[in-house]
Amino acid sequence: MKTTPNGIETLWTELIRMCNEQFASKPFRRLLSTRFTKARAQQYSIQMAFYVQNRRDCWGYVQGSAPLEIKKLIWQHEEDELIGRKSEGKQDHITLAVKEGEIFGLTAEAFEQNPRLEGGEVCFSAWIRVAQRSWLEAIAASAILEMRNSGELIQGGSLSRRIGDMLERDLGIPMKKQINTAEHVVMDVEHAHLLMQVARKYASSETARKAILRGAAESLMIDRVYRGHLADMLEALPDA
Amino acid sequence: MDILGDLLKTLDQMVNDQFESIEFKRFLGVPLTLERGRFYVVQNALYTSNRRDCWGYVQGGAPLQVKRIIWEHESDELINDPRAGMDHYALSVKQGEVIGLRPEDFEKAEVPSMVRACFYAWHHVAMHNHWLSAYTASHMLERRNNGKIVKGGGMSYRVGKKFENELGINLKRMISLDVHVVADTDHSENISEMFERYVKTAEDCELVLKGARESMAIDRAYRGALGYYMEQIN
Numbered sequence: 001m002k003t004t005p006n007g008i009e010t011l012w013t014e015l016i017r018m019c020n021e022q023f024a025s026k027p028f029r030r031l032l033s034t035r036f037t038k039a040r041a042q043q044y045s046i047q048m049a050f051y052v053q054n055r056r057d058c059w060g061y062v063q064g065s066a067p068l069e070i071k072k073l074i075w076q077h078e079e080d081e082l083i084g085r086k087s088e089g090k091q092d093h094i095t096l097a098v099k100e101g102e103i104f105g106l107t108a109e110a111f112e113q114n115p116r117l118e119g120g121e122v123c124f125s126a127w128i129r130v131a132q133r134s135w136l137e138a139i140a141a142s143a144i145l146e147m148r149n150s151g152e153l154i155q156g157g158s159l160s161r162r163i164g165d166m167l168e169r170d171l172g173i174p175m176k177k178q179i180n181t182a183e184h185v186v187m188d189v190e191h192a193h194l195l196m197q198v199a200r201k202y203a204s205s206e207t208a209r210k211a212i213l214r215g216a217a218e219s220l221m222i223d224r225v226y227r228g229h230l231a232d233m234l235e236a237l238p239d240a
Numbered sequence: 241m242d243i244l245g246d247l248l249k250t251l252d253q254m255v256n257d258q259f260e261s262i263e264f265k266r267f268l269g270v271p272l273t274l275e276r277g278r279f280y281v282v283q284n285a286l287y288t289s290n291r292r293d294c295w296g297y298v299q300g301g302a303p304l305q306v307k308r309i310i311w312e313h314e315s316d317e318l319i320n321d322p323r324a325g326m327d328h329y330a331l332s333v334k335q336g337e338v339i340g341l342r343p344e345d346f347e348k349a350e351v352p353s354m355v356r357a358c359f360y361a362w363h364h365v366a367m368h369n370h371w372l373s374a375y376t377a378s379h380m381l382e383r384r385n386n387g388k389i390v391k392g393g394g395m396s397y398r399v400g401k402k403f404e405n406e407l408g409i410n411l412k413r414m415i416s417l418d419v420h421v422v423a424d425t426d427h428s429e430n431i432s433e434m435f436e437r438y439v440k441t442a443e444d445c446e447l448v449l450k451g452a453r454e455s456m457a458i459d460r461a462y463r464g465a466l467g468y469y470m471e472q473i474n
C-alpha cells in the first residue's frame with residue numbers, strides 16, 4: 001500500500017495491529033485454548049448463529065446512516081450474508097450456519113430452541129449501540145470484526161480459521177465439511193477491505209480517522225468480552 | 241374479529257385521509273412554475289435518500305425474514321430498478337434533465353430547515369421504535385403512493401399530473417414520478433404481506449398503528465413544509 005499524505009496508511013497499519021492484538025488478549029487465549037467436545041461444538045455453533053444474526057442487525061443500522069455510495073457497498077456485502085450469491089449457488093450465511101450444525105448433530109430446531117447466551121445478549125446490545133452512532137464509528141465497528149477474521153491480515157490465522165483447525169483437531173471434522181467456517185475464512189478476506197475503501201474517501205481528516213479508530217477499538221473491546229463469555233460457556237460444559 | 245383485515249382497512253383510510261389534510265391540500269394547491277418544479281425535483285431526491293436511511297435502520301431492527309424482504313426492496317431503490325434500468329436516486333437526477341437540472345444541482349442542494357426536521361423525525365421513528373412500528377412508518381409512505389389504495393391517485397401520480405397540466409411536461413417524461421406510480425404499488429403490496437405473518441395480537445396492531453400515525457404526521461409536516469418553500473419561489 002502506498003503512503004498517502006493524509007495518514008491512511010498509518011490508520012490501516014494501526015487497525016491491523018489492533019486486530020492482531022485481539023489474539024493475545026486473555027479472553028481470546030482462553031477461548032482458543034479450549035478443547036472441543038461434541039457438546040461444546042454444538043453450543044458454540046448455536047451461539048455463533050446468533051452472532052451472525054447480530055451482525056445483520058448492525059450492518060443494517062450502518063447502512064442506514066452511511067452515505068449513498070457506501071450504502072450500496074453494504075447492500076452488496078449483505079447479499080453474501082443475508083441472501084447468498086445465488087448466481088454462484090452459494091447460500092446465505094445463516095442457512096450455512098444451521099447446515100453446518102448438522103455435522104455436530106444439531107437440527108434446525110436446536111437453533112430456534114436454544115436461548116442466547118446472557119453475556120452474548122449484552123454484547124449484542126452493545127454492538128447495536130455502537131452501530132447507531134455516527135456512521136464512520138459505526139462502520140468501523142462492524143468492519144473491524146471482518147478484518148479480525150481475515151487470514152490475509154492476521155498472523156497465525158483468522159479467528160474462523162483457528163476455530164476450524166481446533167474442530168478438526170478435536171473432533172476430526174475436516175475444514176471442508178465445516179461449510180460455514182470455510183466460507184468465512186474466504187469471504188472475510190474479501191470483506192475486510194471494505195473499511196479501507198471507505199477510509200480512502202472519507203478519512204481525510206484527523207477527526208474522521210479518530211472516529212474510525214474509536215469505533216474499531218470499542219467493537220474489539222466488545223469482541224473480547226464476547227469471546228470471554230463464549231470461553232466461560234465452553235468451560236462450563238464437560239471436557240470429555 | 242378479523243384483526244388483520246380491520247388493521248389494513250385502517251391503514252388504507254389513513255393514507256386516503258392524508259390528501260384531505262390542510263398540509264397536503266396546500267402542497268398540491270401550489271401552482272407549479274419551472275423554478276418550483278426544479279425545487280420539488282431536487283427535494284424529492286433528498287427525500288429518496290432519507291428513505292434509504294430509514295429502510296436501512298428498519299432492516300437493522302427487523303427479524304431475519306423481514307430483513308431479507310427489505311434487502312430485496314432496496315435492490316430497486318439503491319442498486320437497480322429493472323423498470324428504469326437504474327437506481328432511484330440516479331432516476332431522480334436523470335428526471336431533472338427534463339426541467340434543466342444538472343447533477344451538480346442535486347449534489348449542492350441544501351435541506352431546508354423544516355424539511356431537515358422531518359427527515360430527523362423519520363430517522364428517529366425508524367431507529368428508536370419497535371420494529372413493527374418502524375417498518376410500518378416506512379411502509380406507509382409507499383402505501384400513500386399506491387394508486388390502487390388511494391382514491392384519485394397516489395402522491396407521485398398527482399404530482400406527475402401537476403407537471404403535465406401546469407408545465408406541459410408529460411408524466412412519461414417525468415421518469416422518476418412515473419416509475420414510482422408503479423414501483424410503490426408493487427413495494428407496498430410486497431411489504432404489506434409481512435403484516436400477515438407478524439401481526440397476530442391487538443398489541444401487534446397497536447405497534448403498527450403507532451408507526452403509521454407517527455409517519456403520517458411527519459409526512460403531513462413535510463408536505464406542508466414543501467408547500468411553504470415552493471410558495472416563496474416566484
